[in-house]
Amino acid sequence: MIYLDNGATSLWKPACVYRAVSKAMLTCANPGRGGYDAAARSAEVVYRCRERVATMFDCEPEQVVFTANCTHGLNIAIRSMVKPGSRVVVSGFEHNAVMRPLYALGAKVTVVGRKLFDWDAMLTEFTRAIKQGADGAVFTHVSNVFGYILPVEEMAAICKEYGVPFIIDAAQSAGTIPLSLKKLGAGFIAMPGHKGLLGPQGTGILLCADTPQPLLYGGTGTDSVSRDMPLALPERLEAGTVNVPGIAGLGAAVAYLAKESVDAVARREHALAKVCGEMLEDMGFFVFRGAHQASTVSFLPGENCEEFALGLARQGIAVRAGLHCAPLAHESAGTLETGTVRLSFGADGNFRQIEALGRGILGIKRE
Amino acid sequence: MNNLWIVTFQSVTYAQKAQRALREQYIDSGLRRTPMGLSSRGCSYCLQLREKHIVDAVMLLQEKGMLSGKVFAQRKDGRWEERTL
Numbered sequence: 001m002i003y004l005d006n007g008a009t010s011l012w013k014p015a016c017v018y019r020a021v022s023k024a025m026l027t028c029a030n031p032g033r034g035g036y037d038a039a040a041r042s043a044e045v046v047y048r049c050r051e052r053v054a055t056m057f058d059c060e061p062e063q064v065v066f067t068a069n070c071t072h073g074l075n076i077a078i079r080s081m082v083k084p085g086s087r088v089v090v091s092g093f094e095h096n097a098v099m100r101p102l103y104a105l106g107a108k109v110t111v112v113g114r115k116l117f118d119w120d121a122m123l124t125e126f127t128r129a130i131k132q133g134a135d136g137a138v139f140t141h142v143s144n145v146f147g148y149i150l151p152v153e154e155m156a157a158i159c160k161e162y163g164v165p166f167i168i169d170a171a172q173s174a175g176t177i178p179l180s181l182k183k184l185g186a187g188f189i190a191m192p193g194h195k196g197l198l199g200p201q202g203t204g205i206l207l208c209a210d211t212p213q214p215l216l217y218g219g220t221g222t223d224s225v226s227r228d229m230p231l232a233l234p235e236r237l238e239a240g241t242v243n244v245p246g247i248a249g250l251g252a253a254v255a256y257l258a259k260e261s262v263d264a265v266a267r268r269e270h271a272l273a274k275v276c277g278e279m280l281e282d283m284g285f286f287v288f289r290g291a292h293q294a295s296t297v298s299f300l301p302g303e304n305c306e307e308f309a310l311g312l313a314r315q316g317i318a319v320r321a322g323l324h325c326a327p328l329a330h331e332s333a334g335t336l337e338t339g340t341v342r343l344s345f346g347a348d349g350n351f352r353q354i355e356a357l358g359r360g361i362l363g364i365k366r367e
Numbered sequence: 368m369n370n371l372w373i374v375t376f377q378s379v380t381y382a383q384k385a386q387r388a389l390r391e392q393y394i395d396s397g398l399r400r401t402p403m404g405l406s407s408r409g410c411s412y413c414l415q416l417r418e419k420h421i422v423d424a425v426m427l428l429q430e431k432g433m434l435s436g437k438v439f440a441q442r443k444d445g446r447w448e449e450r451t452l
Contacts, residue, residue, distance in 0.1 A: 032379040032412075035400035043398070047383040062380050222378045224409030235378045 002317045002356045006346030007144050007172060007296050007324070009194045009201055016252040021200055024248035030241050032221035042244050049251030050234070056254055056262070057189070057207055058180035065206040065234040066242050070171045071097040072215070073190030073206030076237060077167045078138065080212040081187060082107050086135040089126065089164075091150055092332035093143035096325045098169055102138070110134070114332035117290025119151045126155055130162050137164055141179070142172035145329045145342060146288045147273060147296030149177070156184045165210065171195065174205070175257055175347075176266045176295060181207045188212070196265075198257065198347060199250030202243050208233055216240065257347075265347050269295030272345045276354045283361060288333065288340070295349070298333075298340035305339045311364040312341075317357055319343050372421040373413040373447070374428065375401050375436030382412040385433045392427055394420045405439055405447055413439075425452045 003011045028042035050061040057064075067073040074097045082088055084106040090098060092114030102109055110129045113122030130137065137159055141152050152168055159166040165187045170179055175196030181189055187210035193203025206212075214229045218239030223230040230236050257265065270293070277289040277297045286300040301308035309321035322339045323330050330336040343357070376382035382398055389396050396414040405413075413436070416424050421438070428434040439447040 040398060043379055043383065047380065050380070051387075061384055062378075220378075222409070222411050226408060230378065232377045232381065234380055 002353050002360070004343040004345065004353060004357065005318050005320045006195065006349075007342060007344035008320055009192075010196065010198050010346045011318075012346060012348035013198050013200070013249070014253060014256040016256055017198060017200065017249040020252035021245045021249040024245040028244045028248070030221075031244060032235070033241075045244060045248045045251065046242060049247045049254065052251055052254040052258065053205055053207075056258060057174075058182045059207055059209070062233050063181065063208050065208055065212075065237045066247055067190075067204035067206050067237075068202060068243070069194075069204040070169070070190050070192040071204075073188070073204050074098055074138075074167070074169060075101050076206055076212055076215045077188035077190055077208075078102060079105065079215060080210065081136045081138075081165055081167060083135075087133060089129045089134045089137040089139075090328075091122065091126075091139045093146070093148060093150070093329040094138065094140055094326065095144055095169065095171065095329075096327070097171070098138050098140070099328055111328065111332075113150075116146055116288060116333055117148055117292055119154075119292060123151060123154055123158070127158050130158055130164055134162075134164050137166040138169065139166070140169040140171065141177065142170075142294045142296070143326070143329055144172050144296070145324045145326050145340065146298050146333065147172075147294040147344070148290070149173070149292040149294050151292075153184065156186060160185050172294065172296065175254075175262060176269055178262050178266075181209055185209070193246065193250040193253075196347075197250060198253035200246045203246040203250045205250075206237065208237070212237055214239065260347075266294075269345045269347070269349055272349045272351070272354065273297050273343075275351065276343060276345070276357065279354060279358055280361075283358070295346075296342060296344040298335075298342045300335070300338060301341050305341045308364065309341055311367065312357075312360050315360045315363050317360040370418055371441040372416045372418060372450075373399075373401065373405075373439050373441075374416065374425065374434070375406055375411055375413040375439070377408075377411065377435050379412045381433065381435060382414055385428055386414055388431055388433060389414070389416075389420075389424055389427065392423070394424050394427070396420070396424065402447055405437070405449075411436070422452060 174191035
């Protein structure tokens with residue numbers, strides 16, 4: 001199979017991830033609960049992962065909260081920052097993981113920067129909206145549909161200048177573009193563990209600089225007589241037993257990425273996306289390409305995008321078609337009616353995948 | 368003289384962080400559950416230390432802003448006694 005759906009999840013993982021998951025399942029009890037060896041070992045595995053994540057994202061280990069996925073983290077962050085009626089500024093490329101919680105809370109949402117790959121327009125509109133008065137901002141680092149890398153450092157600086165708290169959705173950038181919680185000054189950064197970070201599915205991370213409100217209430221192994229959740233992070237947000245095998249795998253993956261260097265992975269993936277986009281254009285497709293593009297490319301196949309993706313799937317090529325759970329992004333790009341076919345490269349990406357894709361598309365055309 | 372001492376923490380994560388900080392200064396400690404009754408907040412974790420390390424350990428944790436709990440020494444009868452250093 002040629003797997004080009006890393007925007008949904010990375011399928012290839014380093015061998016150390018499988019080993020770590022397996023070892024944790026065999027040897028780890030409940031962390032932060034008992035005092036015996038298997039519980040202590042489990043707590044050590046979890047804390048080691050926190051340390052590695054903290055090093056990668058420039059924060060303290062206790063600011064690293066493990067979640068079930070990026071959506072889970074975003075829900076915690078948004079519910080902590082946004083109250084009913086809050087004025088919230090978002091980019092025109094947000095995923096439903098951002099938009100649905102905002103709508104559910106009754107936030108007054110202002111959408112800015114709907115022009116693809118245009119940083120000037122984004123920053124002008126974003127600044128204007130923040131100046132007009134905002135209680136918060138939420139923006140994605142990279143569009144999951146188009147691979148558009150937003151100017152998050154500049155947007156963060158604008159928020160800080162006007163004292164507006166903000167959340168970054170790093171679903172598509174964590175593990176492939178360096179990020180610093182300290183430097184950005186975000187209240188929260190949410191990310192999945194299973195995409196660019198190469199960990200197992202069912203893992204996510206919420207980096208917390210601000211004090212969050214728990215989404216789940218329950219046992220934490222400490223502060224047991226209190227009727228409320230502990231104030232201290234990460235326990236405040238980690239009610240119940242955490243996903244120790246997943247976290248063990250994630251810890252191994254983050255250690256692998258630290259050795260490989262996030263920059264090197266990013267350069268390779270971005271180069272592949274660029275070459276792939278050029279090939280698709282040469283084949284006559286409309287491709288959404290531009291400056292500030294990560295490892296994801298969307299294009300219009302000139303026919304029903306789901307049928308086109310099915311044609312590729314029949315040839316063993318895995319891509320994602322449709323609206324990618326981001327109708328706002330498609331509305332911004334004018335593709336809400338048609339959807340797009342999305343190709344997203346991963347850490348195992350190579351030029352042979354692009355050649356195979358080209359052959360697959362020619363195969364569909366012959367059909 | 369007492370032999371064993373413990374320093375309590377608000378969570379296992381903070382205890383682990385403190386243990387790492389002590390280890391960097393070659394101070395050995397053991398992570399364990401806090402004996403019942405020593406914490407007014409129910410279950411918690413602590414670091415167990417040898418008496419020869421306790422002063423250095425507490426000073427280091429204070430310097431780093433990691434000392435959020437209490438310090439106890441074990442008496443000869445096995446009971447724990449809160450201490451101020």
